[in-house]
Amino acid sequence: MSGQVQGATANRPVALSLGAAGAANAGAPGPLLPSPSANAAPGDGMALLYQLMQKNRNASMDAGKTRVEQHKRDKEIQLAAQHKALQDQQDAAETAKTWGIVGKVASVVAIAVSAVATVFTCGAATGLMVASCALSVMAFAEGETHAIGKLTGNEDNSKWITLGLGIASAICSGGAGLASSTATVGAKALEVGGESAKVASEIVGSTDTGKEGSTAAMVLGVGGAVTGGAASIGNAVSSAGAVAETSADGAKSLSSAARGATAIGHVTAAGATVVSGASTIVSSQYQADSTEFAADGKQAQQRMASLDRLIQWVVDGVKETDSSHKRAMDTLQGAMQTQGQTLVAASSMRV
Amino acid sequence: MGDLTVGGTNGASGLYVEGTGTGAEGNVAESTPLLSAANELLLSGDPGAAIAALGIQTGREQKHAAQVQRRDAEALEASEQNAQIEALRDKATLQRVQGAVDGAMTIGGAALQLGSDLSSLRSKGLNDAASDVDKSVDKSTSAMNTQASHAEATCLRTEGNHAQGTANWLKAGHELNDGLGKVGDGLFKGAITDKETDATVHEQRATRARHAVDDAMGNNDDAKKLLDKALDFYKEYTGAKNGAVSAAIHRA
Numbered sequence: 001m002s003g004q005v006q007g008a009t010a011n012r013p014v015a016l017s018l019g020a021a022g023a024a025n026a027g028a029p030g031p032l033l034p035s036p037s038a039n040a041a042p043g044d045g046m047a048l049l050y051q052l053m054q055k056n057r058n059a060s061m062d063a064g065k066t067r068v069e070q071h072k073r074d075k076e077i078q079l080a081a082q083h084k085a086l087q088d089q090q091d092a093a094e095t096a097k098t099w100g101i102v103g104k105v106a107s108v109v110a111i112a113v114s115a116v117a118t119v120f121t122c123g124a125a126t127g128l129m130v131a132s133c134a135l136s137v138m139a140f141a142e143g144e145t146h147a148i149g150k151l152t153g154n155e156d157n158s159k160w161i162t163l164g165l166g167i168a169s170a171i172c173s174g175g176a177g178l179a180s181s182t183a184t185v186g187a188k189a190l191e192v193g194g195e196s197a198k199v200a201s202e203i204v205g206s207t208d209t210g211k212e213g214s215t216a217a218m219v220l221g222v223g224g225a226v227t228g229g230a231a232s233i234g235n236a237v238s239s240a241g242a243v244a245e246t247s248a249d250g251a252k253s254l255s256s257a258a259r260g261a262t263a264i265g266h267v268t269a270a271g272a273t274v275v276s277g278a279s280t281i282v283s284s285q286y287q288a289d290s291t292e293f294a295a296d297g298k299q300a301q302q303r304m305a306s307l308d309r310l311i312q313w314v315v316d317g318v319k320e321t322d323s324s325h326k327r328a329m330d331t332l333q334g335a336m337q338t339q340g341q342t343l344v345a346a347s348s349m350r351v
Numbered sequence: 352m353g354d355l356t357v358g359g360t361n362g363a364s365g366l367y368v369e370g371t372g373t374g375a376e377g378n379v380a381e382s383t384p385l386l387s388a389a390n391e392l393l394l395s396g397d398p399g400a401a402i403a404a405l406g407i408q409t410g411r412e413q414k415h416a417a418q419v420q421r422r423d424a425e426a427l428e429a430s431e432q433n434a435q436i437e438a439l440r441d442k443a444t445l446q447r448v449q450g451a452v453d454g455a456m457t458i459g460g461a462a463l464q465l466g467s468d469l470s471s472l473r474s475k476g477l478n479d480a481a482s483d484v485d486k487s488v489d490k491s492t493s494a495m496n497t498q499a500s501h502a503e504a505t506c507l508r509t510e511g512n513h514a515q516g517t518a519n520w521l522k523a524g525h526e527l528n529d530g531l532g533k534v535g536d537g538l539f540k541g542a543i544t545d546k547e548t549d550a551t552v553h554e555q556r557a558t559r560a561r562h563a564v565d566d567a568m569g570n571n572d573d574a575k576k577l578l579d580k581a582l583d584f585y586k587e588y589t590g591a592k593n594g595a596v597s598a599a600i601h602r603a
Contacts, residue, residue, distance in 0.1 A: 110461075117468070259476055263469060270465035277457030284450015288443040295439035302432045302557075309564075320575075 046336050050329060057325040064318030068311055075307040082300035089293035096286035101144050103279035108136045110272035112169065117265025135169035399588035406581025414574035421567030428560035435553035442546035449539035456532035463525035470518035477511030 142148060142162045149158025395401070484504040 114464075256476070259472055263472055266465055266468040266472070270461045270468075273461035273464070274458050277454040277461065279454075280457060281450050281454030284446055284453070287450065288446040291439060291443035291446060295436050295443065298439065299432075299436050302436075306429075 046332060046339065050332050050336065053325060053329050053332065057322060057329070060321050060325065061318060064314055064321075067314050071307050071311045071314065075304055075311075078300045078304045078307065082297050082304065085293045085297035085300060089290050089297060092286045092290035092293060096283045096290060099279045099283035099286060101140065103276045103283060105137055105140050106272045106276035106279060108140065110269045110276060112136055113265050113272060114269035117262050117269055131169075135165050139165035139169060399592070400585065403581050403585035403588065406584065407578060410574050410578035410581060413577065414571055417567045417570035417574055421564055421571065424560050424563035424567055428557050428564060431553045431557035431560055435550050435557060438546050438550035438553060442543055442550065445539060445543045445546060449536065449543065452535055452539065453532065456528055456535065460525050460528045460532065463521050463528055467518045467521035467525055470514045470521060474511045474515035474518060477507045477514060481505075481507035481511065 139162050142158060142165060146155065146158040148161050149155040152158075481504040484500050484507065487500060
């Protein structure tokens with residue numbers, strides 16, 4: 001509904017259009033101002049104008065209140081969304097971390113088994129290989145859970161035990177290799193030493209052992225590379241020599257049982273690598289989910305900030321509009337008083 | 352006073368009152384009645400009215416400029432925030448692809464490695480068998496048997512060499528797979544880092560835009576104060592003038 005009312009204030013026409021919002025809330029109670037002429041005479045334009053302005057003022061206040069409440073509801077929705085996104089992000093990050101640990105363990109197992117399987121001939125090497133794998137897993141478990149550190153109340157213990165387990169695993173791995181090697185002992189020892197260093201480097205580098213751990217991992221990695229290179233040279237030299245060739249032939253003469261065990265070792269290593277790859281895929285998906293949830297949380301946070309500002313602006317706008325209405329009504333009230341005084345003066349004037 | 356229009360439907364919020372300032376949510380629409388009235392005052396020849404009109408005009412222009420500035424800054428902020436979220440989502444997508452490619456390469460590498468190892472093992476077995484045959488040849492006395500054994504050993508060695516060749520090819524494939532995996536991994540990690548950087552840059556730009564919005568709000572408040580002062584001045588001026596006229600009439 002809209003209506004046009006022509007009134008007169010200060011000798012100028014006033015055009016007023018009351019919108020739908022104002023009409024809808026016309027019956028709403030006013031804030032403080034009295035209604036001077038609720039039963040205004042049909043011909044009293046200024047009184048009617050005042051009444052309409054007052055209703056419009058009330059409508060403005062109501063509309064502002066409604067908007068603020070709506071924004072508050074939206075903000076609550078965004079707050080819930082942000083809370084959920086943060087929770088989901090945390091869950092996804094935890095799951096990704098778990099899968100990452102699985103992948104690392106599988107990776108280390110694959111490296112250890114592969115190192116032993118390369119020179120595998122059964123016998124004493126079997127036990128050592130199993131011990132190496134077990135120690136690797138223990139090192140990872142301790143590195144991730146810090147159980148011993150928590151039990152003893154000293155995180156350093158956990159760090160050094162992880163490091164010690166990693167090195168012990170490497171030694172077992174190397175021992176398994178040496179035990180299985182019957183020819184070109186020097187080259188094989190170097191080869192196994194290199195692999196062991198790689199295993200230890202992998203373990204130490206994958207676990208949170210601080211600066212010392214990083215340094216140890218780096219040293220072990222370099223050591224692995226150097227010994228691996230030396231092993232390659234040693235193998236080349238040994239294969240060039242006749243004596244070494246004979247020894248190598250002997251070494252190659254694996255029994256069928258040893259070959260079967262070696263094949264099992266290779267299959268186990270491949271299986272562990274496949275598990276590592278699969279866990280990499282799963283972990284990355286959860287990691288990506290975590291990033292997505294973080295983005296959702298950020299978006300909800302931005303919307304909340306925007307709604308906060310919007311609420312502030314609505315409140316400011318309502319205040320400004322209300323004061324504007326008040327000024328206009330004061331002016332109109334003054335004009336009405338002047339008109340009344342003029343009428344009184346005119347009626348009391350002697351002719 | 353000028354024309355006064357109280358709009359229930361004007362403005363975005365339905366709270367906008369033309370001639371009195373912005374709506375509840377600060378829409379930029381401006382009315383002309385007050386400006387035309389100010390122009391009339393400016394040209395009225397009354398110095399007080401002219402000063403008030405100038406103040407009103409300046410305030411209105413300042414307010415309008417602040418509102419435009421705020422609107423632009425808000426649009427920029429929203430745009431930068433959207434870009435930040437988009438960059439984060441792109442990063443997530445890259446993480447997914449990187450993980451899938453990395454895992455697939457690892458699994459493929461494991462298959463190639465296994466194939467290489469088993470082929471190599473088979474080759475060794477065949478060569479060992481050939482050596483066994485050769486050793487048995489030394490003990491044999493029959494020439495026919497010797498020839499047959501040599502042929503068998505040769506066949507075994509040929510097959511062994513073939514298996515070793517296959518193992519070598521598979522090993523090469525494994526190494527190539529590893530190399531490609533590392534290259535791909537590096538590229539993906541670089542792209543992910545780029546997206547992270549993009550997100551950070553957009554966040555910083557959004558923050559700057561937010562500061563610009565705050566500045567514009569400050570300018571808007573200043574303009575409102577200027578308008579209020581101009582109106583107050585005119586009110587006082589008019590009151591004093593009317594008082595002087597009344598006093599002159601009474602004296603007369």
